[in-house]
Amino acid sequence: MNREEEAYPMLEVEEAVERFLDHFRPLEAETVSILEALDRVLAEDVVAEMDIPPLANTAMDGYAVRCDDTGGARPDAPRRLRVAADLAAGYTLDEAITPGTAVRIMTGAPVPPGTEAVIPFEEVEVEGDHILVFKRYPHHKNIRAAGEDVRAGEVVLAKGKLLRPQEIGMLAALGRSEVRVHRRPRVAILSTGDEVIDAADSWQPGKIRDANGYSNAAQVLKHGGLPIRLGIARDTVNDLTARIRAGLEQGADLFLTSGGVSVGDFDVVKTVLAAEGEMTFWRVRMKPGKPLAFGLIQGTPLLGLPGNPVSAMVSFEMFARPAILTMLGKTKLSRPIVDAVLVDEIKRKDDRRHYVRVTLETQGGQTLARLTGDQGSGILLSMVKADGLAIIPEDLDHLPAGSVVQVMLLD
Secondary structure, eight states, X not given: OOHHHHHSOOBOHHHHHHHHHTXXXXXXXXXXXXXXXXXXXXXXXXXXXXXXXXXXXXXXXXXXXXXXXXXXXXXXXXXXXXEEEEEOTTOOOOSOOOTTEEEEEOTTOBOOTTOOEEEEXXXXXXXXXXXXXXXXXXXXXXXXXXXXXXXXXXXXXXXXXXXXXXXXXXXXXXXXXXXXXXXXXXXEEEEEOTTEEOTTSOOOTTOEEOHHHHHHHHHHHHTXXXXXXXXXXXXXXXXXXXXXXXXXXXXXXXXXXXXXXXXXXXXXXXXXXXXXXXXXXXXXXXXXXXXXXXXXXXXEEEEEEOSSHHHHHHHIIIIIHHHHHHHTTOOOOSOOXXXXXXXXXXXOSSSXXXXXXXXXXXXXXXXXXXXXXXXXXXXXXXXXXXXXEEEEOTTOSEEOTTOEEXXXXXX
């Protein structure tokens, strides 16, 4: 064990995640339009300023009547009422109806003063400007009361509520076109390596395209963050330092680098992290993702992801994803986990926790997990095919086919 390994011992996954997430809190609030607030977290209580619905209204098309005018009505002795007015949705009738009359009314229209029930069209017989009613109707039949949905003064949506489409609709119903939510975190993304080129560049021998910069940016977007792409840093302390400082100037709440964190002559992320700030840990007992540097630069958390694309994506899932959700004000940070039966045998050679890429299918009432193929940390196709990550505990070195494992769902 070298001096660096002694100073920064390998951490168990839970301890590393806990130490990392301890540096994150919900971000400050901002006011946005209600559509921009979708899938974000309320930073205020939303209180109703009026009843919803504001007036009693009809639940269906029909005739608004006084209940007494239907008293004694029978199929063989109907009551005859004169239709005094028509009332469409969006309009009101201010004058109370007189005994012996009815109002033809459409769904959603406020019921006229004095009316107490609505008779559906199909339950009356029309004779010119009169209708025949064949039974007595009770009070409030087919009428939606004022405040039936929401009462004025009620806290309809509480601070901390995740806004789904139904909450967006409720905000609109309450007359709110804007709302205060926790702002989206700005996540700086920087790939490293002399061998790395952009997706748009022409390939050259010895070069690889920057899959990590794009996959990590997509992960940030998917989970509600705002990616700040800083490009590709060469394997020099000066270039990496300059790009990190540029990210700080753009107000990054979290840095994500990929590459440059293992043990090697050109692994500069740890060097810059130690020189510009402080490093907390750089090894985690997991596979893929063992080399994982974490520290602070001018108070901003920096997570140095491994350079291999699967390692970078899995490490993002375990660390960066819950950090982004925390900054958004969300409290449900874990992916769903299901039990599944392994179709393939799994063997391993070390005592790290393994996150194995699997596809899932249901057969005979069981969920089956099948390896996506080669599990090398450079095989990005193993993530493309994966429905989830099968979690293989540290103390198991062999799982025969038929074993039950926990699988963390990716979608």
